[in-house]
Amino acid sequence: MRHEIEGTGVPQAQLLWRKVPLDERIIFSGNLFQHQEDNKKWRNRFSLVPHNYGLVLYENKVAYERQVPPRAVINSAGYKILTSVDQYLELVGNSLPGTTSKSGSAPILKCPTQFPLILWHPSARHYYFCMMTEAEQDKWQAVLQDCIRHCNNGIPEDSKVEGPAFTDAIRMYRQSKELYGTWEMLCGNEVQILSNLVMEELGPELKAELGPRLKGKPQERQRQWIQISDAVYRMVYEQAAAQFEAVLSKLQLARPAMEAVIRTDMDQIITSKEHLASKIRAFILPKAEVCVRNHVQPYIPSILEALMVPTSQGFTEVRDVFFKEVTDINLNIINEGGIDKLGEYMEKLSQLAYHPLKMQSCYEKMEPLRLDGLQQRFDVSSTSVFKQRAQIHMREQMDNAVYTFETLLHQELGKGPTKEELCKSIQRILERVLKKYDYDSSSVRKRFFREALLQITIPFLLKKLAPTCKSELPRFQELIFEDFARFILVENTYEEVVLQTVMKDILQAVKEAAVQRKHNLYRDSMVMHNSDPNLHLLAEGTPIDWGEEYGDGGGSGGSSGNSGDPSPSVPEAATTSEKQRRAKQVVSMVHDEAGLPFEAGPEVLSPVSLDSVTELRGLLAQDLRAESPPPAGPLLNGAPLRESSQPVATPEASPPASPLRQLPPGKAVDLEPPKPSDQETGEQVSSPGGRPAIHTTTEDSAGVQTEF
Incomplete structure (x- = not known):
């Protein structure tokens, strides 16, 4: 509220941003084999990733086309992708000491091909997939990594108050347990993070209590432990969801009265807080400055350089990919379709930032990020949090550049x-957008570097200062007026003072890098604010539909890649309105039935996996010949499946959706009609209706819907 009143802000972005980036889009679709835990069999599944990045698994492609409810919906927040069974067995063996299988014994999982993809979570259930070729494995790995990246970023970006307050509360709680530094499981939405926090403490206790009681061979005990951990995690999730909603409701009710008091007494509150901060600063400044000078300042340049190199390479790759795509459009207009094909080209370009395969070359640039020698010193458990944050910035900047280009071209x-x-106009607009991209990417990277340096150094400083300073903080409480005690917290003020002691060194390091033009960084003063006001006025218009305006009106918005059909095929009996509601796809791996990716040609197989692969090919052939979905077996989460007796018609309008926080990570959601109060899946009951293919919700004939 103080920032709102005083009007402090950041440099204005030069690029425009899209308000609804993935409205009515499917990110990816294709076929993969999934291991079913109930019968230990591998089954071919038709899978797609909608714009909410929840992996949806159908019995087969026919089931999707006939709008049969999916077998599972997976929220991948907190998961890791493993491409080797050996990697997985090592993690499973480490999760429960004393259960390492002897050499020669049957492992917990056998993959029938050489190309597995395993989704592993420290607490929730695991998911096992395999592909027939290395190329398919690489594609699905890129897609699933995109899902994880998006789901990990579960707290909304526009949550300027609640989001930071929640993460600060989590961090302070862990610090009270002497757990400083970055935390890899601070991912997903609020309920998922709370569940991870509980499991961090509960997991070791469960292992100590239940581990010795598990019976059977090592691999059987491993399987039992995975099931126990998943069951406990779901119980924790349900309770955390209920209690978090109750606390949130209580706080929302109290918020208007608090805001009224703050606005009325803003000057007095600020004066009181600054008085408190000056007293705390006088107390800790000598100790903090010595600590910064001896233990932090010498390492800031090396940390910054380690961050700058891969991050800047990634943003440069974003620029190159955007340049190449626009240049290809220009060449195609000259040599092939002319203006008549412009709608098709632009529809594909508009989805570029969400094309997991074309963006993969950008994301890969972050993989070499290492903080060698610094991770242990600053208690950085993993660099994945920095990698994923930078990759999200890359995607946002790519979409901003594309949208700005679209807007200017549409005007032309x-x-x-x-x-x-x-x-000529396309070339001129491209150069104009690239200049804006260079400035915005510089601003975004500088902000990212500052945030990352603070994330690395502040917990280290707090840990160093805790023995001498933490115990003295309660005596500062008496400096706060009782009426303002709800708004001014001593510990928060203490952390702000610590932050200020190191902030000047961080700002100076980033500024010097910009002055020296390292990695194409710019000084903020190089571009004036509001330098292109007419451009920002253009963004206030209605969204551009290239397929409707410049295409043939029917089939635009297909695959951006060359790997298959633009979208899952529409049945011949489908009405025009149903076809229009079909989601436009960013990229698809769905081929005609004669050429699914798993039948691309004979593979060089090991003798051990030959029978299994033959069985998989037979299963795949059965799926392709299927005229209707087979009777469904048990769901992946063990809940019974009830088939709808009649086909479901697509409704004209979709009911409102439920929020992402209701779905725990790794939850295979039963989308057949459960009881209205099914807390296990966090589902809600709505009015009857079918599953609309282009909306965020997935519904069955009883109207049960789940959204990420």
């Missing part, structure tokens, strides 16, 4: 240019 098309004039 209003002048009715010829083909030659259009090509």
Whole structure:
């Protein structure tokens, strides 16, 4: 509220941003084999990733087309992707000491091909997939990594108050347990994070209590432990969801009265807080400055350089990919389709930032990030939190560049240019957008570097200062007026003072890098604020539908790649309105039935896996011949499945969806009609209706819906 009143802000972005980036989009679709834990069999599944990044598994492609409810919906927050069974067995063996299988004994999991993909979570259930070729494995790995990256970023970006307050509360709680530094499981939405926090403490206790009581061979005890851990995690999730909602409701009710008091007494509150901060600063500053000078300042340049190199390479790759895609459009207009094909080209370009395969070359640049020698010193358990944050920034900047290009080109098309004039305009707009991208990417990277340096150094400083300073903080409480005690917290003020002691060194290091133009960083003063006001006025118009305006109106918005059909095929009996509601796809791996990716040709197989692969090919052939979905067996989470007796019609309008926080990570959601109060899946009951293919919710004939 103080920032709102005083008007402090950040430099204005030069690029425009899309308000609804993935409205009515499917990110990816294709076939993969999944291991069923109930019967230990591998089954071919038709899978797709909608715009909410929840992996949806159907019995087969026919089941999807006939709108049969999916077998599972997976929220991948907190998961890791493993591409080797040996990696997985090592993690499972470490999760429960004393259960390492002897050499020669049957492992907990056998993969029938050489190309597995395993989703592993420290507490929730695991998911096992396999592909027939290495190329398919690479594609699905990129897609699933995109799902994890998005789901990990579960707290909304526009939550300027509640989100930071929640993460600060989690961090302070862990610090009270002497747990400083970055935490890898601070991912997902609020309920998932709370569940991870509980399991961090409960997991070791469960192992100590139940581990010795597990019976059977090592691999059987491992399997039992995975099931126990998943069951406990779900119980924790349900209780955390209920209690968090109750606390949130209570706080929302109290918020208006608190805001009224703050606005009325803002000057007095600020004066009181600054008085408290000055007293705390006088107490800790000598100790903090010595600590910063001796233990932090010498390492800031090396940390910054380690962050700058891969991050800047990634943003440069984003620029190159964008440049290549626009240049290809220009060449295609000259050599092939002309203006008539512009709608098709632009529909594909508009989805570029969410194309997991084309963006993979950008994301890969972050993988070499290492803080060698510094991770142990600053208690950085993993660099994955920094990698994923930078990758999210890359995706946002790519979409901003694409949307700005779309907006300017759409304005130009209003002048009715010829083909030659259009090509010149595209080149001119491209250069204009790239200049804006260079400035914005510099600003975003500098902000990312500052945040990362604070994330690394502040917990270290707090840990160093805790023995001498923490015990003295309660005596500062008496400096706060009782009426303001709800708004001014001593511990928060103490952390702000610690932050200020190191902030000047961090700002100076980043500023020097910008002055020296390291890695194409710019000084903020190089571009004036509001330097292109007319451009920002253009963004206030209605969203551009390239397929409707410049395409043939029916099938635009297909695959951006060359790996298959633009979208899952529509049955011949489908009405025009149903076809229009079909989601446009970013990329698809769905081929015609004669050429599914798993039938691309004979593979070089090991003798051990030959029978299994033959069985998989037979299963795949059965799926392709299926005229209707087979009777469904048990769901992946063990809940019974009830088939709808009649086909479901697509409704004209979808009911409101439930929030992401209701679905725990790794939850295979029963989408057949459960009881209305099914707390295990966090589902809600709505009015009857079918599953609309283009909306965020997935529904069955009883109207049960789940959204990420």
